Amino acid sequence: MSDAETKETAEKSGAEASAASEESTASAEKSAPAKTAAPAAKGLFDRWDWREKASPYWLDHVLGFALCALYVLLLVKTTRNLGYARDEGFYFDAARSYARWFDLLATNWREAVQRANVDAFWQVNHEHPALMKSLFALSWKYLFVKHKVFAEAGTAMRFPGMVMGGLSLWLIYIMGTRAYSRRAGLVAALSFAFIPRIFYHSHLDCFDVPVTFWWTLVVYCYWRSIDETNNHALGWGLLTGVAWGFALNVKFNCFMLPVVFLIHWFVVRGRHVGESSKKGGISAPIAVLSMLTLGIATFIALWPWMWFDFLMGEGGRPGRLGEYLGFHWNHPFYNMEFFGHNYFRPPFPRSYPYAMIAFTVPAVTLVLFFVGFFSRRGSSRRWGL
Numbered sequence: 297m298s299d300a301e302t303k304e305t306a307e308k309s310g311a312e313a314s315a316a317s318e319e320s321t322a323s324a325e326k327s328a329p330a331k332t333a334a335p336a337a338k339g340l341f342d343r344w345d346w347r348e349k350a351s352p353y354w355l356d357h358v359l360g361f362a363l364c365a366l367y368v369l370l371l372v373k374t375t376r377n378l379g380y381a382r383d384e385g386f387y388f389d390a391a392r393s394y395a396r397w398f399d400l401l402a403t404n405w406r407e408a409v410q411r412a413n414v415d416a417f418w419q420v421n422h423e424h425p426a427l428m429k430s431l432f433a434l435s436w437k438y439l440f441v442k443h444k445v446f447a448e449a450g451t452a453m454r455f456p457g458m459v460m461g462g463l464s465l466w467l468i469y470i471m472g473t474r475a476y477s478r479r480a481g482l483v484a485a486l487s488f489a490f491i492p493r494i495f496y497h498s499h500l501d502c503f504d505v506p507v508t509f510w511w512t513l514v515v516y517c518y519w520r521s522i523d524e525t526n527n528h529a530l531g532w533g534l535l536t537g538v539a540w541g542f543a544l545n546v547k548f549n550c551f552m553l554p555v556v557f558l559i560h561w562f563v564v565r566g567r568h569v570g571e572s573s574k575k576g577g578i579s580a581p582i583a584v585l586s587m588l589t590l591g592i593a594t595f596i597a598l599w600p601w602m603w604f605d606f607l608m609g610e611g612g613r614p615g616r617l618g619e620y621l622g623f624h625w626n627h628p629f630y631n632m633e634f635f636g637h638n639y640f641r642p643p644f645p646r647s648y649p650y651a652m653i654a655f656t657v658p659a660v661t662l663v664l665f666f667v668g669f670f671s672r673r674g675s676s677r678r679w680g681l
Contacts, residue, residue, distance in 0.1 A: 352470050356478070360469045364462035367489055367498075371458040375451055375499045384501040388453055390421035391432035391501075397600070398433060411604050417602040422616075423623045427545035428506050431456035453501045460506040461498030465489055467504040467509065471516050476672075487661045503547045510543035511550060518557050521583045522564065530582060537586025541594020548624045554587045 352360075397417035401408040408414075432453045439445040440452035444675045465485040468567055472481025488494060498505045514536060521533035536557075543550040561581040562569070607615040614622070617647065632639045634648055654662070 328667075345497045346436045352473050356470060356473055357466075359482075360466035363465040363485055363489075364459075364468055366460040367465050368458050368669040371461060371495075371498055372451070372455070374456075375454060376448075378496075378499050380450065381500055381502065384450075384453075386421055387429055387432060387501050388450075390424075390429045391436055391453060393417050393432035394426070394430055395437045398430075398437070409600075409603075414603060416598045418599075422501070422601045423620065424600065425545040425547065425595075427542060428456060428460075428503055430598075432501055450501070454499060456501055457499055457505055461489075461494070464505065464512065466510040467512055467516060471512070471519075480668075483664070487658075491657055491661065495654050505548060507543065508546040510539065510546050510555070511575070514543050514550070514553055518583045522561065522581075533582030534586045534590060536583035537588075537590035538594050538662060540587045540591040541598065544591065544595040545598045554584050557581065557587075558584050 351625075390624045394417060397408060397413065400413060400417075418426070435455045436449060436452045439455060440449050446452040446455070465488065468488055469481040470487040472478075472484040476482075494505065494508075517532050517536040517539050521529050521536055523529060524534065540550065540553060543553070558581060561584065565581075596606060600621075602616055606617055609615050629641050632644060632648070634645055634651070639645075
């Protein structure tokens with residue numbers, strides 16, 4: 297083979313090799329998986345969806361706190377020209393008496409817990425529980441007498457009730473977010489805030505709005521305690537009892553809650569109770585058991601008047617618990633005017649509460665309630681039903 301032929305053959309082989317290499321590279325590029333872009337870092341609001349049910353996280357509580365703080369500020373700013381209701385005078389007097397006991401407790405606690413001193417200071421308005429009146433007393437003492445945060449004693453006395461109104465908004469928002477969505481929670485909280493009667497009562501040195509907050513908190517704790525997906529159900533069950541103890545120390549109404557919860561628990565857990573008993577297990581409503589133990593203990597601990605003669609007094613007479621229950625069982629009736637007729641004693645019209653709701657709750661709130669109720673009837677599983 298001549299040198300020219302050898303050179304031509306070498307060039308041809310090189311070209312073929314180069315072409316084969318390019319085909320191999322192209323094939324490898326086609327078969328290789330496509331590279332994906334690195335995921336973008338999550339922003340603060342990436343988990344924030346107003347339309348879906350969500351487990352609240354810290355940003356939800358920031359919003360809840362903001363609702364609470366703004367509402368309390370609004371209440372403080374609008375209380376100056378609001379006259380005092382009849383019951384507030386009784387609670388002002390009781391709060392001042394309790395404040396003197398707290399002074400004694402701070403200087404000589406051994407003397408303060410003696411029966412003679414407890415009876416002397418706590419017998420004032422002892423037909424009503426102590427928690428809110430204690431907060432009225434401390435607010436008056438520290439926010440008016442000592443530090444002059446408020447210019448008027450009445451505003452300082454009213455301030456704890458305003459805080460309970462704000463806390464109600466926080467709780468309603470979190471509860472609504474967990475049950476339905478952030479949008480539902482926010483609308484529920486604002487709708488509650490601006491019901492005229494709620495707005496009015498949130499200003500007062502009274503128990504109605506505070507007991508609404510504590511009642512709702514007890515319901516929320518119980519609801520969390522029966523959630524089968526909740527890893528902290530036991531803790532929520534125990535907390536239900538403690539919260540109920542606080543609620544009892546606000547107003548008499550809350551005594552019925554264990555019965556309500558027990559009925560609900562049997563409705564939603566009855567089948568599981570039967571299955572557990574067949575296997576030799578024991579199924580019990582932890583929340584209700586906690587209410588009957590921790591709840592009662594909390595109730596007694598927070599009300600010094602109940603520290604003595606709780607069940608039975610001297611000479612076998614009924615104790616202070618019986619006296620308290622008897623007072624409310626035989627409570628005098630207040631007159632009630634309804635469609636031109638003044639009622640002084642039962643029987644009262646059964647339509648009264650429904651008419652009051654219709655005339656005192658804004659129409660838009662009632663319409664949204666009925667729309668939501670009928671559109672969500674199939675969503676009862678959210679509440680354990």
